[in-house]
Amino acid sequence: DGGITQSPKYLFRKEGQNVTLSCEQNLNHDAMYWYRQDPGQGLRLIYYSQIVNDFQKGDIAEGYSVSREKKESFPLTVTSAQKNPTAFYLCGSSGAGSTNEKLFFGSGTQLSVL
Amino acid sequence: QKEVEQDPGPLSVPEGAIVSLNCTYSNSAFQYFMWYRQYSRKGPELLMYTYSSGNKEDGRFTAQVDKSSKYISLFIRDSQPSDSATYLCAMSQNGQNFVFGPGTRLSVLP
Numbered sequence: 001d002g003g004i005t006q007s008p009k010y011l012f013r014k015e016g017q018n019v020t021l022s023c024e025q026n027l028n029h030d031a032m033y034w035y036r037q038d039p040g041q042g043l044r045l046i047y048y049s050q051i052v053n054d055f056q057k058g059d060i061a062e063g064y065s066v067s068r069e070k071k072e073s074f075p076l077t078v079t080s081a082q083k084n085p086t087a088f089y090l091c092g093s094s095g096a097g098s099t100n101e102k103l104f105f106g107s108g109t110q111l112s113v114l
Numbered sequence: 115q116k117e118v119e120q121d122p123g124p125l126s127v128p129e130g131a132i133v134s135l136n137c138t139y140s141n142s143a144f145q146y147f148m149w150y151r152q153y154s155r156k157g158p159e160l161l162m163y164t165y166s167s168g169n170k171e172d173g174r175f176t177a178q179v180d181k182s183s184k185y186i187s188l189f190i191r192d193s194q195p196s197d198s199a200t201y202l203c204a205m206s207q208n209g210q211n212f213v214f215g216p217g218t219r220l221s222v223l224p
Contacts, residue, residue: 006157031210040122042202042214043158050210090157094209101146101165101209105157 003027004106006091011111013078013085021076021089021109029095032074033103036060037088046089049074078111086113117141120203120215129224133190137203137215140184144205144213147179149188152200152217161201162188193222 004025013019025032031050035043045058049068063082068074074093078085091106120137127133135149145166150158162177164170164186170177176189186205190197200217 004157033212035214040216042118042120042216043204045212048211088155101206102160102163103148103204103212104160105150107157108155110155 004091004093004104006089006106006109008109009107011109012114013111014114016080018077018079019111021078021091021111023074023076023091023106024072025093026072027093027095027104028071029093030071031094032068033092033094034058034064034066034074034076035090035092037090037108043090046076085111087111117213118203118205118215121218122216124219124221126221126223127193129193129195129222131193131222133193133197133220133222135188135190135201135203135218135220137186138184139186139205139213141207141213142181142184143207146206146209147177147186148204148212149175149177150202150204152202158202195222195224198222
């Protein structure tokens with residue numbers, strides 16, 4: 001079944017702790033994205049990657065880090081430097097061919113602070 | 115002025131009504147336009163995709179793009195309670211950097 005898998009669905013972070021959100025896609029897409037969604041607000045771009053081993057900061061990258069060691073995977077780490085991490089995090093991907101320029105999303109991870 | 119504006123609603127309509135959802139934007143370079151449906155605490159689902167201007171129809175959904183007015187619309191015919199969700203518009207200049215509206219919350223009442 002092709003798609004984007006995000007895990008876990010719910011995640012809790014203690015103060016001072018780093019946590020990592022997983023995102024895996026089997027759509028053979030080149031580009032992957034991380035967005036943050038707060039209630040009543042649009043999606044804000046955290047990081048994106050167009051190719052393996054390369055990524056760029058989005059509008060709100062402070063307090064976050066990513067890696068892109070494999071085409072299929074784009075994990076997001078929320079560091080202790082992110083002081084307001086409670087939000088719904090969405091991973092997306094877009095690719096080449098007939099689906100180019102179309103952005104698809106996973107099911108999201110809700111991160112809360114304990 | 116925000117790059118993409120969208121009335122947040124909530125918008126309540128009776129079942130069977132025609133729903134009109136709209137976004138305006140300021141960047142005339144946008145070429146790719148999308149509408150997403152998002153149920154509560156779920157990932158957005160791509161509903162409609164349009165390149166440049168014109169109309170596109172898919173079942174009960176019609177997307178319109180008017181680049182001269184910098185205005186896009188999504189129409190839902192014969193609305194159903196299952197259409198109750200938040201609808202996000204998104205657009206892109208180059209097919210890589212996407213800008214989203216804040217979303218319109220729709221309730222279709224049985």
